[in-house]
Amino acid sequence: MKIENNIEEFESLGDDHIGTSSNTPLRNDAFKLSNEEKIDIIKDDVRHIMETLGLDLSDDSLSGTPNRVAKMFVKEIFGGLNPKKKPKASTFENKYKYGEMLVEKNITVYSTCEHHLLPIVGRAHIAYISNGSVVGLSKMNRIVDYFAKRPQVQERLTIQVVKELQEVLDTQDVACVIDAKHLCVNSRGIRDIESSTVTSEFGGKFKEEATRREFLDYIKLDTKF
Numbered sequence: 265m266k267i268e269n270n271i272e273e274f275e276s277l278g279d280d281h282i283g284t285s286s287n288t289p290l291r292n293d294a295f296k297l298s299n300e301e302k303i304d305i306i307k308d309d310v311r312h313i314m315e316t317l318g319l320d321l322s323d324d325s326l327s328g329t330p331n332r333v334a335k336m337f338v339k340e341i342f343g344g345l346n347p348k349k350k351p352k353a354s355t356f357e358n359k360y361k362y363g364e365m366l367v368e369k370n371i372t373v374y375s376t377c378e379h380h381l382l383p384i385v386g387r388a389h390i391a392y393i394s395n396g397s398v399v400g401l402s403k404m405n406r407i408v409d410y411f412a413k414r415p416q417v418q419e420r421l422t423i424q425v426v427k428e429l430q431e432v433l434d435t436q437d438v439a440c441v442i443d444a445k446h447l448c449v450n451s452r453g454i455r456d457i458e459s460s461t462v463t464s465e466f467g468g469k470f471k472e473e474a475t476r477r478e479f480l481d482y483i484k485l486d487t488k489f
């Protein structure tokens with residue numbers, strides 16, 4: 265999607281939460297600076313924002329905030345921008361010859377809306393049908409977490425998780441549903457605390473009604489221990 269370089273249009277695009285690409289828009293030089301160099305620059309930027317707002321950075325409670333936020337941006341909540349952080353794609357032979365779908369549900373999602381830099385909190389549910397190889401269960405959680413640790417659009421996150429697992433498992437038969445709350449909707453703007461957003465991506469056999477239905481029925485199961 266081509267968008268005009270027009271501030272009003274960009275703003276409404278952000279408030280409507282429309283993404284422009286299934287790849288995270290990164291510049292080619294995104295990793296020329298080290299993490300430490302980035303933290304140093306961002307620290308000054310955060311300080312500048314706070315000072316502009318009129319805050320007194322010499323107050324004990326605020327003096328550490330620029331450095332804390334800069335470290336959190338680079339190493340934690342946006343740490344998944346760096347491809348080096350991508351979980352290793354180790355698969356195993358499907359020795360049990362288990363040919364049905366495997367569902368990993370209720371995976372915790374902590375991400376950040378790229379339009380407002382406010383949290384997205386929710387659950388991801390993933391399913392795949394083995395084509396001969398299987399993946400460790402926690403690998404699916406790690407893949408979700410890796411792509412979630414970026415400025416994100418929920419639709420893109422859903423697609424990125426599916427694409428990654430399709431590649432790792434060498435099959436199209438992968439699906440993902442994400443149900444998440446966006447704090448930019450819940451805590452500001454329209455301030456609707458009840459609403460959540462559901463996105464889904466169905467690959468291969470999951471495009472078929474019966475397979476898709478089976479996956480969605482498993483998600484609905486209430487798991488109590």
Ligand SMILES: [Zn+2]
Nearest residue numbers: 377379380448
């Ligand atoms: Zn937002």
